[in-house]
Amino acid sequence: MPITPANATHSPSSGTAEAILLELVDDEGVTIGTSEKLAAHRPPGQLHRAFSVFLFDERGRLLIQQRALGKYHSPGVWSNTCCGHPYPGEAPFAAAARRTFEELGLSPSLLAEAGTVRYNHPDPASGLVEQEYNHLFVGLVQAPLRADPEEVASTAFVTPDELARRHAEDTFSVWFMTVLDAARPAIRELTGPSAGW
Numbered sequence: 001m002p003i004t005p006a007n008a009t010h011s012p013s014s015g016t017a018e019a020i021l022l023e024l025v026d027d028e029g030v031t032i033g034t035s036e037k038l039a040a041h042r043p044p045g046q047l048h049r050a051f052s053v054f055l056f057d058e059r060g061r062l063l064i065q066q067r068a069l070g071k072y073h074s075p076g077v078w079s080n081t082c083c084g085h086p087y088p089g090e091a092p093f094a095a096a097a098r099r100t101f102e103e104l105g106l107s108p109s110l111l112a113e114a115g116t117v118r119y120n121h122p123d124p125a126s127g128l129v130e131q132e133y134n135h136l137f138v139g140l141v142q143a144p145l146r147a148d149p150e151e152v153a154s155t156a157f158v159t160p161d162e163l164a165r166r167h168a169e170d171t172f173s174v175w176f177m178t179v180l181d182a183a184r185p186a187i188r189e190l191t192g193p194s195a196g197w
Contacts, residue, residue, distance in 0.1 A: 023049040045129030052179040053082040055141040060195030061157035079173035092135035105146025108139035114186030121174040160196040
């Protein structure tokens with residue numbers, strides 16, 4: 001599937017523009033409708049389905065990315081390996097694999113479900129709201145990265161200590177610590193106790 005920024009439109013054969021839609025969900029994650037992507041993020045925000053991916057190398061280091069400066073939401077901030085929204089009707093696992101390839105040019109050698117987390121995080125910098133029912137995934141990366149510069153400004157593999165230092169010095173996405181903490185049990189199971197997660 002093509003990469004679809006928030007303000008992009010599809011041009012189907014009928015010639016009419018089609019907005020990018022997200023799945024709206026209830027508190028249990030049951031789909032209750034759809035909303036245009038940017039509208040779902042405008043205050044007060046609409047609860048919608050999302051996903052977050054955490055990939056690790058063979059040394060147990062987490063791959064983080066700095067979001068491209070041209071992104072409509074949270075440009076230039078650091079965040080987890082990959083995050084985004086499934087298309088309506090698209091399985092979160094399929095969306096996570098799709099966007100990881102679109103953003104970073106790689107397919108994980110392992111990708112596993114790691115639970116869900118619900119949150120409501122206003123972003124003071126953009127004025128938008130992340131009100132999401134987020135599906136978490138953890139996995140392994142063994143292929144070289146080919147990041148899309150339209151999506152990703154920079155990447156880094158970090159240990160827990162290196163992440164703590166970066167988090168104290170750099171700007172991270174408003175949702176980063178929430179999704180990381182929610183994924184930690186699965187991360188520890190994947191990376192083992194020696195990795196320190």
